[in-house]
Amino acid sequence: MKKRKIELAVISDVHLGTYGCHADELIAYLNSIQPKKLILNGDIIDIWQFSKRYFPSAHLKVLRKVIGMASKGTEVYYITGNHDEMLRKFSDTSMGNFKVTNKLVLNLDGKKAWFFHGDVFDMSIQNAKWLAKLGGYGYDLLILINSFVNWCLLRIGREKYSLSKRIKNSVKGAVKYINDFEKTAADLAIENDYDYVICGHIHQPKKERYENKNGSCIYLNSGDWVENLTALEYSFKRWRIYHYNHDRLSPFFADEDLKEMDMNELIASITDKQIEEDSVIEGHLNGVQQDIQPNPEMERQNEKSLDDQSLSQD
Structure with missing residues (x-):
């Protein structure tokens, strides 16, 4: 299958080991x-819930x-979060294309992008880590129960249902926390x-302009791979939220933002790359032409040979 080439992909809150x-x-x-x-x-x-008894082969494959991907040229940045906070002791460590850091700033087409997990805003983690860990176990148990409920719903032909989303959207405190975050x-x-x-952190994929x-600025959240199965993608100077359940393997240019993109702006975003490729090709062709410059003496001999053949046929 042909892979989609994009500038940048962001995933968070995968929670391998749960x-x-x-x-x-x-x-x-x-x-x-x-x-x-x-x-x-x-x-x-x-790492909070890591156990030798449960780490399936699929999790290891991730x-x-x-x-x-790092070994094949992709620059991979691992930004630490609260559930993998033990890796923060290795911050600013680089191994080839793989880098561990606590936060990251990148220049994207002349604009500054600030990446960090977001647990720094969570007072429960800062002041009562044991309570946050207990909440993590409770959340994992809720997801496990939800998986069984969804299995039953699918068996009777009903759509899946998210218990955690229902709770988050109905509890005023949870809604306020997300908005404040x-x-x-x-x-x-x-x-x-x-x-x-x-x-990341709050498991709520979003793209919105704040003033x-x-x-x-534009606020973005990559969501998670527990409930929402979402990622962020950046290409053609545009951000989009990728939803696995809806988009599957659909191409980037199916994004509605890109459909509305002005054609001149789209051309401008790829012109620099195209000019560079054309200059390389042109230089190569010029070199080839110089190597095969016509020889006047050879041309005269070819013309004489053709005239002789014509006379012999007459």
């Missing part, structure tokens, strides 16, 4: 893309796939002159 992780779907997604950069924005391995991240990005702020009296 029952809720959709490792097979993630492998299918990673096999469908060929990004120049891959950002792993925290909670990829759930790690092998990521390492394989997004606003805080956006305000900090504007204050520090970032054009994009990209987070305040000091300016504006």
